[in-house]
Amino acid sequence: MKNVIVIGVSGGSASGKTTVANRIKEEYKDSVELLSHDFYYLPHDDLPISERVKLNYDHPNAFDTGKLINDIKQLKQLNAIERPVYSYTEHTRLAETVKVNPAKVIIVEGFMIFENTELRELMDIKIFVDTDADERLMRRIIRDVNERGRTLESVITQYANTVKPMHELFVEPYKKYADIIIPRGGMNDIAIDLLIHRIKAILAED
Ligand SMILES: Nc1ncnc2c1ncn2[C@@H]1O[C@H](COP(=O)(O)OP(=O)(O)O)[C@@H](O)[C@H]1O
Numbered sequence: 353m354k355n356v357i358v359i360g361v362s363g364g365s366a367s368g369k370t371t372v373a374n375r376i377k378e379e380y381k382d383s384v385e386l387l388s389h390d391f392y393y394l395p396h397d398d399l400p401i402s403e404r405v406k407l408n409y410d411h412p413n414a415f416d417t418g419k420l421i422n423d424i425k426q427l428k429q430l431n432a433i434e435r436p437v438y439s440y441t442e443h444t445r446l447a448e449t450v451k452v453n454p455a456k457v458i459i460v461e462g463f464m465i466f467e468n469t470e471l472r473e474l475m476d477i478k479i480f481v482d483t484d485a486d487e488r489l490m491r492r493i494i495r496d497v498n499e500r501g502r503t504l505e506s507v508i509t510q511y512a513n514t515v516k517p518m519h520e521l522f523v524e525p526y527k528k529y530a531d532i533i534i535p536r537g538g539m540n541d542i543a544i545d546l547l548i549h550r551i552k553a554i555l556a557e558d
């Protein structure tokens with residue numbers, strides 16, 4: 353393995369970033385490792401859960417982005433890392449970590465990953481998954497109620513108070529840095545096929 357390729361996948365909440373990243377991973381299996389910015393949410397064990405639910409999770413200060421940058425640099429130097437594990441139901445980090453081995457392709461996924469210049473500059477290919485806000489809100493309601501322990505009312509209140517305004521400040525303006533914009537999200541087969549072919553060419557060069 354000569355050079356590690358870092359692919360950034362950004363896009364609004366519930367746009368289909370994880371779906372795109374997983375489809376690439378399925379194709380290349382052990383040649384690809386996934387890192388989510390969300391793994392690096394700051395822990396808030398000092399606060400009771402009744403306070404943790406009220407925090408703004410859509411602002412750059414909610415993340416330990418420095419640790420993510422450091423972990424990517426380690427993987428690029430072919431060193432394994434221990435990544436954090438985050439719980440959306442507990443609103444904090446869990447005690448365990450997960451070992452990530454270096455791989456030829458590292459996919460970094462997160463709604464705010466193009467906002468940080470140092471993080472952005474580590475990426476060789478930048479992808480923005482572009483899905484309409486109403487579609488994203490519908491997907492988020494279903495996902496957060498079914499998988500993240502939320503009520504319908506809490507999803508809608510959080511969306512109006514923080515998710516939407518922060519998206520307009522920290523996500524949408526950074527779309528201009530993307531090399532590729534994938535409309536509609538994770539089931540856009542033509543866009544995903546093109547990406548998979550590009551990655552195949554990169555892997556063949558090594
Ligand atoms: N094309 C699609 N049509 C319908 N639902 C989708 C589609 N793509 C993703 N989803 C669903 O929407 C939710 C968010 O998708 P996900 O890939 O996790 O987005 P993100 O990582 O951007 O938050 C998930 O529950 C997923 O199953």
Ligand SMILES: Nc1ccn([C@@H]2O[C@H](COP(=O)(O)O)[C@@H](O)[C@H]2O)c(=O)n1
Nearest residue numbers: 364365366390409410440443444463515
């Ligand atoms: N405790 C938390 C932490 C994060 N969120 C929300 O997750 C969204 C990011 O995840 P996506 O898979 O949708 O990109 C983000 O918009 C946060 O609001 C949360 O609700 N609770």
